[in-house]
Amino acid sequence: MSEHISASVADGVGRVTLDRPQALNALSYEMIRSLTAVFDAWRYDPEVSLVVIDGAGERGFSAGGDIRELYDYATNGGMAEALRFFRDEYRLDAAIARYPKPVVAIMDGITMGGGIGLAGHASIRIVTERSRVAMPETRIGFTPDVGGSWLLARAPGELGVHLALNSRTMDAADALHAGFADAFVPSEHLPHLLQALAERADPGTPWEIVMLFDETPGPSTLAQARDWVDACYSAPTVAGIIERLRAFSEGRSDAGVARHASDPAAAAYAAAAADELETLSPTALTVTLESVRRARLLPRLEDALEQEFRAVSWFLGQHDLREGIRAQVIDKDRDPKWDPPTLDGIPPGLAARVLDEQLYDPVWPDED
Helix, strand or coil: CCCCEEEEEECCEEEEEECCHHHCCCECHHHHHHHHHHHHHHHCCCCCCEEEEEECCCCEEECCECHHHHHHHHHCCCHHHHHHHHHHHHHHHHHHHCCCCCEEEEECCEEECHHHHHHCCCCEEEECCCCEEECCHHHHCCCCCCCHHHHHHCCCCCHHHHHHHHCCCECHHHHHHHCCCCEECCHHHHHHHHHHHHCCCCCCCHHHHHHHHCCCCCCCHHHHCHHHHHHHHCCCCHHHHHHHHHHHHCCCHHHCCCCCCCCHHHHHHHHHHHHHHCCCCHHHHHHHHHHHHHHCCCCCHHHHHHHHHHHHHHHCCCHHHHHHHHHHHHCCCCCCCCCCCCHHHCCCCHHHHHHHCCCCCCCCCCCC
């Protein structure tokens, strides 16, 4: 058992907690292995009828995978270790999604990247007023993984494409609207919810208990932006999306949606979104756009994970990813000292090749 994972069973409830608050419960490989062992042990344990997964501290459930560990893999030639990290993480995420017992995930605070992999595929996903939910991978020259493309692809309209490309952070209302969460429970009520789950009379009705604590978080800004987001992010290419964002922010008719004079906030946000896209790795953006759109056609979460693993296998060898991580966690006070290619420099068919080419052993061998 990892020192950063705590697990206990009481009153039929198995509770597993990510216990690395000093690092916002970022997931190390050791933690992934320990979580897998816990879920495997409880799968057929008659003393466990319900599983709750949460994070220690008030700042977050999990900020994602430990990117310092990933940086070490990427810079020290540890490709085998990096692929093992992702393969085992994906298997854990899929196991949670298909778990034979209800899994209640409490996404209180920051829940991003690998944290979404754990919580986003659970049976019941709870957010609070402190929740900040995102798939921020494009900011480091990477692409949404851990089944993120599957969730993003199922968001209404083109909201998932927007969330993926711009790494937009969602509050509770946005996460509910986008399909990343199921219920809103104020953080002050979480202890009462946990107590009620432990005292439930019928182990098959955790959802009914959660609904007793469910409240309405308020309007979703994502929902309010749906018209112009759909119009702009439905463009076939990243360059086309940027052009439509510029047109909308400037009030031009070629944006595909009318902008009212009373929408200065929407215009400002669209302009900022375009500015941001022009600063990110065009390779990451191009592959991400294709990945999310393909995931809409995939029949199973496991298929999306397999597609993502092919992309991950390719990205681990890319300069954009190594330098993107360096700029985020190694040298935060300087701009990256690298010049990513422009969108014009992306070879035709790159995204298709990255997502189709099996570079390494698949996540699930044929015998599985």
